[in-house]
Each structure stands twice: as C-alpha cells, then as structure tokens.
Amino acid sequence: MTLPVLASLAAMHRAAAADPIALDPANLPRIATVDERFQSYNIEMVEVTGGPFWRPYGRPESAGAAQRLPDAYATYRAIELKNPRLRRLAAALSPAYLRVSGTWANATYFADQDTAPSKPPAGFNGVLTRPQWRGVVDFAGAVGAAIVTSFAASPGTRDVRGQWTPEQARSLVSFTQSIGGEIAAAEFLNEPDLKSGAGIEADAAAFRRDFSTFHTFMRKMSPRTVLLGPGTIGTDATAADMFTAVADGIDAVSYHHYGAVSERCGGRRTPELALSEEWLAQTDEAIAFYLRLRDQLAPGRAIWLTETAEAACGGNRWAATFLDTFRYLDQLGRLAKAGVAVVMHNTLAASDYGLLDWQTFLPRPSYFGALLWRRLMGATVLESGVPIRNGLHVYAHCGRGLAGAVTLLVINNDRTASRELILPSPSERYTLAAAKTADQTTATTAANLASATASLNGHVIATGDEHELPPLQGTLTAAGTIAFAPATITFLSIAGAGNRDCS
Known part of the structure; x- marks a missing residue:
C-alpha cells in the first residue's frame, strides 16, 4: 500500500472519529442496576x-530515582477519624461501603482492650485496640457508610495443626455488636492468592478448609x-483455584x-500511557476473568x-493528579455496564492513590470526579449505544433523584482532538479539566495533565x-451539537430526557 493511500485512510479514520454522534437519551435501554453504595x-x-x-x-515534577523496599514505607500515625473535614467529605460520597482491610489486616491482632500491649503477640505484626475500632464504627455511622472488613489469618490465629481458629474474629465481631455496630460484609482474608508477609501461603486446599470454618462461624x-x-x-x-475453593459458601x-x-x-509505567486505550481497557480484562468464573x-x-x-x-507519582481521574471514572463506567455491584477505591486518604491528601484531607482531582458521580449518576445503568473508541467513552445512567432523567458521562481521552455529540434536549454540563498554571502551554501534555488541581467548566475548583x-x-x-475538548471529562445531566426506564 502506497504512502498516499495510507495517509488518505488515516485522514478518513480521523474524520470518522470526529463525526458528531446523535444520541437520544429518552430511548437508552436499561442494562444493569448497581448497588446504592456502588461507589x-x-x-x-x-x-x-x-x-x-x-x-x-x-x-x-520532583520525580527522582524510584524508591525501593523498605524505603518505600513511611510510618503513618493513626488516621484522625474525628476530623471535621474528613467526615464532611466522606459523608458527601455516601451512602457507601467503608472497607477496613488490606495486607496488614491479615496479621493485625485485636487486643479487645483499651490499651495496646507493648508489642504484638507472637504470630501477629500489628495491634488494633478497642478505641481504634470504636472510632471506625463511629466514623461509619457519622458519614453514612456500612463497614466491610477481613480478619487476621496469620500464624497467631492458628492451632497446632496450622488450622485457622475464629477466636480473634469472634472478639472483633462481638465488640462491634456490643457498641451498636455491624459488619455489613466481610472477606475471610485479604488476597489469599498472594504469599503474604504475614506467613500465609497461597494454598487453595488450606483456604477451602479455613474458609469453611470461617463460614460456619460467621453464619452463627x-x-x-x-x-x-x-x-x-x-x-x-491460582486465583481460579481460590475461587473454586470457596464458591459454594460466598454470598x-x-x-x-x-x-x-x-x-x-x-x-515502570509512565504517565504518557495514562489516557491510552490499552491502559483503560485493563479494567475489562480483569472483570472478564471473574465474570467467567x-x-x-x-x-x-x-x-x-x-x-x-x-x-x-x-x-504512581501521578495518581494524586488530574491524570488519574480518567482511569477512576472510566473504570466506574465500564464496571457499572458489566454489572459489577460495588467498586471500592483504595484509598480514601492514604499515600498517592487517596482521594484526599493523607495529611490535610484536602480533595484531590479524583475526589471531585467521585463527588459528581455520586450527585448525578443513579443506580440504573443504561446502554449509551456509543462504542468505546479513542477520544469518546460515553456512559449513561438514570439521573439521581429525578424521574425520567438521564446523566451521561463523556470522557475524551484524546490529547489533541475534540469530539461531538448531538442531543435533542438541553442539559446541565459539568466539565472537568486539569487546572493549568500561567507558565504551562495549552497542549495537553502529560506534564500539564499531572496537575494537582482540577477545573470545572473553566474555573479552578x-x-x-x-x-x-x-x-x-x-x-x-x-x-444540539455539544463539543468535548481534548483531555476532558464531562457529566451531562438531562433532567427532561423522559426515559421510561428511569421512572
């Protein structure tokens, strides 16, 4: 094929990608329903x-040599769950699930007393006290969250045969109930397919045996x-074997x-790939595996x-910047369409992937994406009818709290070209973009998009x-025709859509 022909085909492709797409929100069909605590x-x-x-x-911009373990760790003080800003910002995302778990939970000893012992008992790496867990229960109640957790399964929880015993779990569940709390959902342990530093092996047969004990205990x-x-x-x-081991006992x-x-x-991932179709599509690859199982x-x-x-x-270094807002919201859109009921972001406020800064609790750009999703996207998922392609990802839900309303999430992940939709009804528009400083160019480079600040409809938030x-x-x-600038994320709230599936 000659160069002129290749150039012509490329031009035709660009033109097709840029052609406006007509979309009728009134006739978008219902395809799924997510949990009210989806986000x-x-x-x-x-x-x-x-x-x-x-x-x-x-x-x-201060990126230097990559950190390596153990330099990758810092010592965190216990999170201030009574902080007014933290509570206000968390409450704005409710109703939600609050999961308290993670790798460290696998070997955390519940002391069931008000003060911690001088060091963790043998077979544990950390200590959780009554006041600390009471703080979780109080926080969840104050912000409208339901608690999800997992339990210790390290050597300290096991008998002489190496089998898991429920004494630690019993103490935590009993204390939770005694102070008026409830564990809404629970995993037995965190990531059983990984060999854990807590001394837990990725052994499907042992997992089946111990989960059976856990199942009997929790049901009672x-x-x-x-x-x-x-x-x-x-x-x-390994993951498939772990799934097989517990499939009969899970809700x-x-x-x-x-x-x-x-x-x-x-x-070794670079920020230049953060908007790529390859990167964003990994969400689909993972859920396809679990849907099949x-x-x-x-x-x-x-x-x-x-x-x-x-x-x-x-x-990574850009997880706290506007760049990751694309991944965050695109992932929610894809998973809702796939029928996933709940998506729990890690974390609310720790390290670089927190929605809030870990020290100040000030919102990061992804938090504003989360807040708009919570305010505008209802639990009923619609089929937008627009196939995913570079620069145009369109997700549709019934609007939250308004009969017949539809909300569209339109992600333009192309760095250079605008996209257009044609809508028959007026809408309320919320466009998120990176807030640029005076010395930045107008080009949507990775550096410009790695802004710690977002703008909404052109104004810094x-x-x-x-x-x-x-x-x-x-x-x-x-x-009429609505344009979406390069590297932007837009919610369109269409109150007068008249969609019967949204009644």
Whole structure:
C-alpha cells in the first residue's frame, strides 16, 4: 500500500472519529442496576492502627530515582477519624461501603482492650485496640457508610495443626455488636492468592478448609453479614483455584484489581500511557476473568470489586493528579455496564492513590470526579449505544433523584482532538479539566495533565474551609451539537430526557 493511500485512510479514520454522534437519551435501554453504595472506598487497617504504609511521593515534577523496599514505607500515625473535614467529605460520597482491610489486616491482632500491649503477640505484626475500632464504627455511622472488613489469618490465629481458629474474629465481631455496630460484609482474608508477609501461603486446599470454618462461624455469629470471596487479586490459575475453593459458601464474588504496580515495587509505567486505550481497557480484562468464573461457579451472585486504584503499592507519582481521574471514572463506567455491584477505591486518604491528601484531607482531582458521580449518576445503568473508541467513552445512567432523567458521562481521552455529540434536549454540563498554571502551554501534555488541581467548566475548583464542600455548579447547555475538548471529562445531566426506564 502506497504512502498516499495510507495517509488518505488515516485522514478518513480521523474524520470518522470526529463525526458528531446523535444520541437520544429518552430511548437508552436499561442494562444493569448497581448497588446504592456502588461507589465506595477503603481505609486500610494500618491507617486505623498506625504503622508502616506506602510513602507518598513528592510533587510530580520532583520525580527522582524510584524508591525501593523498605524505603518505600513511611510510618503513618493513626488516621484522625474525628476530623471535621474528613467526615464532611466522606459523608458527601455516601451512602457507601467503608472497607477496613488490606495486607496488614491479615496479621493485625485485636487486643479487645483499651490499651495496646507493648508489642504484638507472637504470630501477629500489628495491634488494633478497642478505641481504634470504636472510632471506625463511629466514623461509619457519622458519614453514612456500612463497614466491610477481613480478619487476621496469620500464624497467631492458628492451632497446632496450622488450622485457622475464629477466636480473634469472634472478639472483633462481638465488640462491634456490643457498641451498636455491624459488619455489613466481610472477606475471610485479604488476597489469599498472594504469599503474604504475614506467613500465609497461597494454598487453595488450606483456604477451602479455613474458609469453611470461617463460614460456619460467621453464619452463627453475624448471620446478616454478606460473605465475600475469594478476594483475590490475580487473573491466573491460582486465583481460579481460590475461587473454586470457596464458591459454594460466598454470598457475593469479590476481587481486587490494579492495572500496574508503582515505582515503589519496581513498576515502570509512565504517565504518557495514562489516557491510552490499552491502559483503560485493563479494567475489562480483569472483570472478564471473574465474570467467567462467576458464571461457572457461582451463577447469579453479585460481583464486588473491593480494592482498586491506579497502581498497587500506593500508586504512581501521578495518581494524586488530574491524570488519574480518567482511569477512576472510566473504570466506574465500564464496571457499572458489566454489572459489577460495588467498586471500592483504595484509598480514601492514604499515600498517592487517596482521594484526599493523607495529611490535610484536602480533595484531590479524583475526589471531585467521585463527588459528581455520586450527585448525578443513579443506580440504573443504561446502554449509551456509543462504542468505546479513542477520544469518546460515553456512559449513561438514570439521573439521581429525578424521574425520567438521564446523566451521561463523556470522557475524551484524546490529547489533541475534540469530539461531538448531538442531543435533542438541553442539559446541565459539568466539565472537568486539569487546572493549568500561567507558565504551562495549552497542549495537553502529560506534564500539564499531572496537575494537582482540577477545573470545572473553566474555573479552578476551590476547596473551601474544613466545614464546607466546594461548590460544583453546572452550566446550562442548549440542545444540539455539544463539543468535548481534548483531555476532558464531562457529566451531562438531562433532567427532561423522559426515559421510561428511569421512572
């Protein structure tokens, strides 16, 4: 094929990609329904107890040599769950699930007393006290969150034969109930397909045996708790074996997903790939694996993604910037279409992948995406009819709280070209973009998009004081052709759509 012909075909492709697409919100069909707590989050167990967790990077422009273990860790003080700003911002995302778990939970000893022992008992790596867990229960009640957790399964919980015993779990569940709390859902342990530093081997036969003990215990001690599993992170034979081991005993399927590991653990991903179709599509590849196993082993069970973020080991340097807002919202859109009931972001406020800064609790760009999703996207998922292609990802839900209303999430992940839709009804528009400084160019480079600040409809989002939520006001947009600038994320709230599936 000659160069002129290739150039002509490329030009035709660009033109086709740029052609406006007509979309009628009134006739978008219902394809799924998600949990009212669909958009949820994690606070790691080690945040509650205090201890070593992933050391945050500096600002993106200060990137230096990659950190390596153990330098990847910093000692975190226990999170201030009574902080007014933290509570106000978390409450704005409710109703939600609050998952308190993570790798450290596998070996955390519940002291069942008000003061911690001088060191963890043998077979444990950390200590959780009554006041700390009471703080979780109080926080969940104050912000409208339901608690999800997992339990210790390290050598300290096991008998002389190496089999798991429920004494530690019994103490935690009993104390939770005694103070008026409830564990809404639970995984037996965190990521059983990985060999854990807590001394837990990835052994499917042992997992089956211990989960059976756990299942019997929980059905008696906390019968309303939704039992989740397998809680695996892989998409390989080991994860499949773990799924098979517990499929008969779970109420809902749970899995974890990260598209990469951060520099801290030897990852090599660059920010230039953060908007690529290859990167964003990894969400589909992971859920396809678990959907297949669900349909084979646990048909009809709901699926929960109980831990996910930009990259494992705390996130990369740009996880705290506007760049990751694309991954965050595109992932929610894809998984809702796939029928996933719940998605729990890791974390609410720790390391670089937190929705909030770990020290100040000030919102990061992804938080504003989360807040708009919570305010505008209802639980009924619609089929937009627009195939995913570079620069145009269109997700549709019934609008929250308005009969017949539809909300569109339109992601333009192309860095250079605009996209267009044609709508028959007026809408309220909310366009998120990176807030650029005066010395940045207008080009949407990785450096410009790695902004710690977002703008809404062209105005920098002000964070306000600790008692106030930032105002997020839409702009009335007329019916007709609507353009979406490069590297932007737009919610379109269409109150007058008249969709019968949204009544």
